[in-house]
Amino acid sequence: MPLFHDDDQAMLADTATSFMAEEGNIAKHLRHWRDRDCKDGFGHGLWKQMAEMGFTGMLVSEDDGGLGMGHVEAGIVLEQIGRNLTPSPFLTSSVLAATALNHASSDLKGRYLPGLVEGDSVFAVAIDETAKHRPDRITCKAEKSGNGFKLNGAKSFVIHGASADMLVVAARTSGADDDEDGITLFAVPKDASGMSHDAVRLVDSAMATHTRFDGVELDGDAVIGEVDGGRAILNAMLNAGRIGAAAEGVGVASGAMDMTIDYIKQRKQFGRLIGEFQALQHRAAHLYSEVEIARAATIKAQQLLDGGSERAELMISVAKAKVAKAAGLAVKEGVQMHGGIGMTDEYDIGLYMKRDRALAEFLGDAYFHANRVAQLSGY
Amino acid sequence: MSDLEQFRSETRSWLEANCPPEMREPVRDDDDTYWGGRNATFKNDAQKAWFEACRDKGYTVPSWPKEYGGAGLAPAEAKVLREEMSRINARPPLSSFGIWMLGPALLQFGTEGQKQRFLNEIARGEIRWCQGYSEPGSGSDLVSMQTFGEDKGDHWVVNGQKIWTSYANHADWIFCLVRTNKEDKYHGITFMLFDMTSEGVSTKPILLISGNSPFCETFMDDVKVPKSYGEDVPGYVGTINRGWDVAKYLLGHEREMISGMGGGDRTAAIGAAMQRQAGKTGDELDPLLRADLAMFDVDALAFTAMSEKFMDEMKAGKGHPAQPNMMKYVGTELNKRRHELMMSTGGTQALEWESETTGGGKPSRNWLRTKANSIEGGTSEVMLNVISKRILELPGA
Numbered sequence: 001m002p003l004f005h006d007d008d009q010a011m012l013a014d015t016a017t018s019f020m021a022e023e024g025n026i027a028k029h030l031r032h033w034r035d036r037d038c039k040d041g042f043g044h045g046l047w048k049q050m051a052e053m054g055f056t057g058m059l060v061s062e063d064d065g066g067l068g069m070g071h072v073e074a075g076i077v078l079e080q081i082g083r084n085l086t087p088s089p090f091l092t093s094s095v096l097a098a099t100a101l102n103h104a105s106s107d108l109k110g111r112y113l114p115g116l117v118e119g120d121s122v123f124a125v126a127i128d129e130t131a132k133h134r135p136d137r138i139t140c141k142a143e144k145s146g147n148g149f150k151l152n153g154a155k156s157f158v159i160h161g162a163s164a165d166m167l168v169v170a171a172r173t174s175g176a177d178d179d180e181d182g183i184t185l186f187a188v189p190k191d192a193s194g195m196s197h198d199a200v201r202l203v204d205s206a207m208a209t210h211t212r213f214d215g216v217e218l219d220g221d222a223v224i225g226e227v228d229g230g231r232a233i234l235n236a237m238l239n240a241g242r243i244g245a246a247a248e249g250v251g252v253a254s255g256a257m258d259m260t261i262d263y264i265k266q267r268k269q270f271g272r273l274i275g276e277f278q279a280l281q282h283r284a285a286h287l288y289s290e291v292e293i294a295r296a297a298t299i300k301a302q303q304l305l306d307g308g309s310e311r312a313e314l315m316i317s318v319a320k321a322k323v324a325k326a327a328g329l330a331v332k333e334g335v336q337m338h339g340g341i342g343m344t345d346e347y348d349i350g351l352y353m354k355r356d357r358a359l360a361e362f363l364g365d366a367y368f369h370a371n372r373v374a375q376l377s378g379y
Numbered sequence: 380m381s382d383l384e385q386f387r388s389e390t391r392s393w394l395e396a397n398c399p400p401e402m403r404e405p406v407r408d409d410d411d412t413y414w415g416g417r418n419a420t421f422k423n424d425a426q427k428a429w430f431e432a433c434r435d436k437g438y439t440v441p442s443w444p445k446e447y448g449g450a451g452l453a454p455a456e457a458k459v460l461r462e463e464m465s466r467i468n469a470r471p472p473l474s475s476f477g478i479w480m481l482g483p484a485l486l487q488f489g490t491e492g493q494k495q496r497f498l499n500e501i502a503r504g505e506i507r508w509c510q511g512y513s514e515p516g517s518g519s520d521l522v523s524m525q526t527f528g529e530d531k532g533d534h535w536v537v538n539g540q541k542i543w544t545s546y547a548n549h550a551d552w553i554f555c556l557v558r559t560n561k562e563d564k565y566h567g568i569t570f571m572l573f574d575m576t577s578e579g580v581s582t583k584p585i586l587l588i589s590g591n592s593p594f595c596e597t598f599m600d601d602v603k604v605p606k607s608y609g610e611d612v613p614g615y616v617g618t619i620n621r622g623w624d625v626a627k628y629l630l631g632h633e634r635e636m637i638s639g640m641g642g643g644d645r646t647a648a649i650g651a652a653m654q655r656q657a658g659k660t661g662d663e664l665d666p667l668l669r670a671d672l673a674m675f676d677v678d679a680l681a682f683t684a685m686s687e688k689f690m691d692e693m694k695a696g697k698g699h700p701a702q703p704n705m706m707k708y709v710g711t712e713l714n715k716r717r718h719e720l721m722m723s724t725g726g727t728q729a730l731e732w733e734s735e736t737t738g739g740g741k742p743s744r745n746w747l748r749t750k751a752n753s754i755e756g757g758t759s760e761v762m763l764n765v766i767s768k769r770i771l772e773l774p775g776a
Binding site: 002003004261264265272273275276278280281282284285286288289292293294296297299300301314315317318319321322325366369370371373374377378379 | 651678682763775
């Protein structure tokens with residue numbers, strides 16, 4: 001398979017590009033909701049529109065009402081979300097939660113997937129427990145209780161945790177905190193009794209929660225997949241979420257880069273366009289190279305994941321790390337090359353810097369994934 | 380089974396039958412690479428057998444047309460062959476500037492007669508070519524070159540000096556940029572072809588910081604270059620005074636080739652190999668060195684994907700025409716970083732310049748050699764200029 005979009009994918013990219021630029025742009029969404037102190041952090045109207053476009057169910061099979069597409073296609077939409085800094089539950093609901101639910105019983109699928117695909121419900125995922133992404137260690141406990149489970153513990157960095165209808169929660173049903181086995185995934189209604197959500201606004205204006213579970217009672221049928229068999233599903237979610245975040249990061253990086261290149265072609269100092277200065281040209285050219293490579297790593301990882309390759313995990317971590325580095329460079333160079341106005345809230349470049357920071361942290365930063373590349377390579 | 384799968388399985392069996400085990404080992408010494416030419420000798424029977432099998436099959440230049448000594452493979456087939464060769468670690472059967480540089484130029488600009496003669500000679504490893512571009516006063520600013528060919532009717536008389544001519548002392552023929560009009564900088568250069576044994580040609584190897592001499596100075600003192608070597612075989616490529624078009628085309632090719640040196644699916648990541656190497660000398664990787672290796676592996680594996688994407692896009696006629704400059708820039712910078720890390724992992728052992736353990740100072744000599752990667756074929760700074768100008772369209776670049 002060549003490493004570029006085929007005709008159908010190119011058509012989808014055209015659609016997603018104009019849709020997000022028109023309907024999901026910074027003025028209409030990120031600034032709009034932020035300036036109104038919206039506690040959801042995104043617009044439900046846009047989520048419904050995205051459902052009408054077919055985006056919400058891209059990774060859901062056709063049998064379950066979705067489009068049965070792959071991660072290359074989801075990545076196409078995510079890149080445009082990144083480029084427009086569009087706040088939406090796409091990554092948490094349509095990528096992470098949808099991947100989990102694809103492993104669920106037909107009963108659970110029937111209960112939750114239609115709402116997700118229709119854009120009527122929003123899903124959050126509760127995986128992280130500490131300030132850094134450490135999915136190998138899960139201490140949040142679900143103990144057998146009657147026909148169901150009792151959930152105790154805490155999760156943090158739950159994006160859209162307070163506005164979601166449902167949370168997919170990774171909990172420990174057996175074994176020690178660091179055990180590979182003994183993980184079970186649960187579909188938990190947000191307002192289940194015993195659950196509390198401490199919602200905080202993040203640097204990128206997204207809303208996240210610290211969520212506590214104090215003896216939350218769950219039916220046995222809240223289990224996604226098998227009891228104690230959640231690790232494989234969690235890994236599938238992480239693969240999907242990480243490569244999705246990488247694709248979104250490519251959008252953030254190229255959005256910031258394009259805006260900056262445009263700016264240095266217009267801004268005059270010392271009687272000439274600052275883009276004429278070689279000091280800036282070489283840095284811009286280096287940035288371009290890094291962003292192109294990050295994009296290549298991302299599409300390679302998407303294709304490997306869609307093809308079920310055993311090399312997918314390695315390449316996903318390569319892509320996530322590379323994108324974090326490239327996008328980090330794009331936003332830092334972006335602010336610097338914009339000069340003073342790059343520091344103002346009025347200009348969008350700073351918004352890219354904020355989003356990049358949060359996105360890089362999501363499901364593992366560059367350090368986490370470079371370390372993982374080393375581990376997967378055997379050192 | 381699709382045609383391509385059929386081709387893959389045939390290729391796999393052919394390689395199994397024809398690629399000797401010795402030719403599936405990494406290239407270690409200079410004579411592990413077979414360059415062909417009038418005076419070539421084989422290091423061993425395996426090298427000879429592998430070369431001859433490929434030559435007879437057209438696999439020294441798989442994608443060249445059959446009538447010119449190639450196998451006429453379609454891009455997708457050529458990719459399969461590359462993948463299958465890389466799967467078993469097969470060495471290239473024949474390396475040469477004829478394959479990498481002159482061949483592509485002739486395929487693009489040559490006459491039928493030139494293709495019939497020179498391409499076949501290259502494909503069969505009969506003639507070894509070298510490239511005469513740079514001059515002492517013309518490095519990055521190549522077009523300022525001064526070597527002059529005086530028009531004498533049916534031939535030119537060429538005088539001047541070239542520098543950085545790779546392996547000129549081993550080459551049979553040279554493709555050489557010669558000024559034929561002093562009034563017009565860009566439209567006054569002719570891309571000439573001549574025999575290195577011509578009277579007046581002499582070479583002098585240049586000793587590099589690596590202690591090796593892969594490059595020469597090449598002197599031309601009243602060298603007679605015929606305008607024709609026979610019917611439809613001109614002594615120059617393209618049009619007289621329009622050799623710069625050919626040179627520019629070839630520089631693009633050279634950049635692709637050099638950029639490829641940083642890629643390669645099997646050699647891209649080095650961390651695991653470095654840990655094994657450290658283990659051999661009883662060392663462990665320092666945690667910060669391990670971190671640098673991991674960051675390098677991220678960049679190297681990402682660049683491998685970029686190389687694949689770049690090749691796929693080239694074949695499909697997509698991608699920006701100036702993209703080879705980006706590939707060259709990143710590929711060479713990566714390769715330099717790779718060797719810095721290999722030196723750091725090797726520690727004091729890697730410092731040994733003349734010892735058996737290091738095969739005569741391989742680590743340090745190779746490390747020093749890579750410093751030229753970002754200079755030859757266009758410096759990194761020139762590559763960044765080209766990206767700024769042609770891809771980003773920055774003003775006044």
